[in-house]
Amino acid sequence: MNILALDLGTSSVRGLVLDEETQPVPGALARRKVSLAIGDDGTGTLDGPSYLACLVECLDELSDAGHLRDVELVAVSGQWHSVIPLARGGEPLGPAVTWLDTRPTPPASSRGPVDADDYHQRTGTWWHRGYWSVRLPWLRERAGSRVARFTGLVEYLLGELLDEAPMSISQASGTGLLDLRTLTWDAEALSLAGARVDQLPGLAPMGWHGRLRPEHAKRWAALAGVPWSAPVGDGAASNVGSGCVDPSRAAVTVGTSAAVRLLQRVPAGQELPRLPERLWRYRVDHDHVVTGAAYSSGGNLFAWANRELRLPVGAELDAALALVPPGGGRPADVRFGGDRPPGLAPAGSGELRGLSFGTTAVDILAGLMQGLCEMVAEDLGVLESTVDRQVSVVLGGGAMAASVWWRQAFAAALAPRDVSHQRNPEIGATGAALVALGRFEEAAGLADIGRTDELISPTTAGPSRPQDRS
DSSP states (O other): OEEEEEEEOSSEEEEEEEOTTSOEEEEEEEEEEOOEEEOTTOOEEEOHHHHHHHHHHHHHHHHHTTTTTTEEEEEEEEOSSOBEEEOTTSOBSSOEEOTTOOOOOOOTTOOOOSSHHHHHHHHSSOSSTTSHHHHHHHHHHHHGGGOOEEEOHHHHHHHHHBSOOOBOHHHHHTTTOEETTTTEEOHHHHHHHTOOGGGSOOBOOTTOEEOBOHHHHHHTGGGTTOOEEOOEEHHHHHHHHTTOOSTTEEEEEESSSEEEEEEEEOOTTSOOOOOOTTOEEEESSSSEEEEEEEESOSHHHHHHHHHHSOOOOHHHHHHHHHTSOTTOSOOEEOOTTOOOTTOOOOTTOOEEOSOOTTOOHHHHHHHHHHHHHHHHHHHHHHHHTTTTSOOEEEEESHHHHHOHHHHHHHHHHTTTSOEEEEOOSOHHHHHHHHHHHTOGGGHHHHSOEEEOTTSOOTTOOSOOOOOOOO
């Protein structure tokens, strides 16, 4: 049995075919970049129809190459937090507001939750611009009475392709409107959002599967009748794909953005462990939760530096970074895109410090990468307080796969913890497939995790040249 795994990310949409052991089928990968609109005012949006066109192109490419012939299940990893206002007929009234958008502000007339801590414990979130409790009133104010309902980008895309597209429990938890214990929309969160249940997507029951609409089943005949599993939030999928499926092992994932997360089994209806004030908590599915912290900066730091600083490329960049020991570089505040919840720093809060005429572009890049390491290390300490133990760490994501130096810097910043590296760059898609198959207990064994001989010990004096680029 093959699985088609879709990763609906912020910077790209990807489709890949995995075999029954969730290993990639050679050559069966299609990828399209998507255009994220960003601005100094905090804009961070994606155009829904354009994104859908990219997804369709990926499916066409895989179909034309014959890669969909043996697919028996479709699994989806999708970005959390995005929201699109819809008109009565279902057409978008604007672009998808993504996690990166810092413009939404609370209504002046609202004072927020009655008990902020209780609200945080129930929903795993805060009354914050990153969640629908603040975003929906802001969008309604901008779009006016034309707004009939709201949906996420993932639900919009699947709604265009499938016979039905309710919101998975995992995706619903990323809205900030879900009670994580009862798995129902939270009454106070709905009140803050100024929304009724009928203005939100329906919630997918356990075991839900969708099917392609007839017109799409004709286009992709190999997928006709194939079940589509409920989407998994990208962060949760990344943890599973990294093999981090119990409280002994945390995932540090760096893609476009970055996060540190810990997964635990807490079935619906069961009392949740107490959540520290600075951490969020979402659902993986009906039986598991993921707790952690996220950052607006990650691989986008490298992308910015590469675009603006005329960095050397390839082996020349590797050699230059190898001369900068972990912990080196120039001091930096990496909040270029502002804070993710619960922080409130706006977009444009990034800083570079300690510059001189001798500062190189590589020094600046190393400082940016180190700045993220330090933020993660601090929050990992808070995350460990929820399990009363020091955890091991698995580094993963596209940015980690691309940079030996960044892996070294994380190993130094997270010492003395055991730090390893997940070599599979498609951890989101792989994790979504494992969740769809219900194979949590096998995730650690299937993950391509290697002990990090390439990683520099924090006690090593001076830089070494890594030999293993995997």
